[in-house]
Amino acid sequence: MKRRHFIxxxxxxxxxxxxxxxxINCDEATSKKLxxxxxxxxxxxxxxxxxxxxxxxxxxxxxxxxxxxxxGNALDAVEQGCRxxxxxxxxxxxxxxxxxxxxxxxxxxxxxxxKHGNCGAVVYLKDITHAVSVARQVMENTPHVxxxxxxxxxxxxxxGFEPENLLTEASKEAWGKWKIEAKYKPIINxxxxxTIGMLAIDKNGDISGACTTxxxxxxxxxxxxxxxIIGSGLFVDNEIGAAVAxxxxxEVVKTVGSFLxxxxxxxxxxxxAACEEAISRIVNKPNSDYKNFQVGYIAVNKKGETGSxxxxxxxxxxxxxxxxxxxxxxxxxxKTENS
Ligand code: ASP
Numbered sequence: 001m002k003r004r005h006f007i008x009x010x011x012x013x014x015x016x017x018x019x020x021x022x023x024i025n026c027d028e029a030t031s032k033k034l035x036x037x038x039x040x041x042x043x044x045x046x047x048x049x050x051x052x053x054x055x056x057x058x059x060x061x062x063x064x065x066x067x068x069x070x071x072g073n074a075l076d077a078v079e080q081g082c083r084x085x086x087x088x089x090x091x092x093x094x095x096x097x098x099x100x101x102x103x104x105x106x107x108x109x110x111x112x113x114x115k116h117g118n119c120g121a122v123v124y125l126k127d128i129t130h131a132v133s134v135a136r137q138v139m140e141n142t143p144h145v146x147x148x149x150x151x152x153x154x155x156x157x158x159x160g161f162e163p164e165n166l167l168t169e170a171s172k173e174a175w176g177k178w179k180i181e182a183k184y185k186p187i188i189n190x191x192x193x194x195t196i197g198m199l200a201i202d203k204n205g206d207i208s209g210a211c212t213t214x215x216x217x218x219x220x221x222x223x224x225x226x227x228x229i230i231g232s233g234l235f236v237d238n239e240i241g242a243a244v245a246x247x248x249x250x251e252v253v254k255t256v257g258s259f260l261x262x263x264x265x266x267x268x269x270x271x272x273a274a275c276e277e278a279i280s281r282i283v284n285k286p287n288s289d290y291k292n293f294q295v296g297y298i299a300v301n302k303k304g305e306t307g308s309x310x311x312x313x314x315x316x317x318x319x320x321x322x323x324x325x326x327x328x329x330x331x332x333x334x335k336t337e338n339s
Contacts, residue, residue, distance in 0.1 A: 098214025197244025225249025272307030
């Protein structure tokens, strides 16, 4: 309760943020203009640093918080947090151990975006576990935003990433079972949607985000989803907030979902209301087939308020703030299903 009360104290938070950025960027003369009570507001504000992520990934958010508490920035935090899940072979939707496409190739998509609006992405990346770190290298060490396929892999290798086989025995076995029926349409259910999207706010109040996935299980070779597409799978605007998506990427791309959520927050909606509106744009399309796919969004605004919403039940967000690292079940649109 105390935490929620604190987060919702908009005027205090507003002061904290404004003052926070002033303190970082200003010279001593400017900082002296701060009233004592403003300085106290910053010191007392316990909401930052904070981190949220799609699904139940408390080890990943714990890693991100470790980085933040050691004084690291939000960009380092989201990269390090996502790497935890990329390395986790048990997670079959991200990094090593990701389920392959229908031809047995594990291909990764990832992107990252910083407080300045800089971004980097990789698509159809093979044989490199830490796609999110390659995306960061694209952002920081090339004049480009996105690298694909063989070029992305060669770039990664040139930066010291070690190629390795990402198809684990467990994922190979699952693919083998899928091949028995090998339905043309990808299997779309909630278990397949485990993209890790992470958003962090560091102690300075600056926001960054990242997103990493092996995409839809048993997708067509060459298919790329929303996750590495800036504005669809992820969007960060350090003035407003950030959002990240999971679920059937095609539907997210068609509505430019994460950008939409951030723009709705810019217009004054809370993160929760913005996520709900973005989902409603999908389900309210004429002839929407939403009963057969899942999409979920999480979002955070500059005050550290968060939201999450999905089409179907069982989407969740992990949130680490004020010392509490917890999984929070999302509210959802389709209340008619028996689940
Ligand atoms: N959004 C991802 C994609 O469409 C899938 C997921 O969330 O797991 O590639």
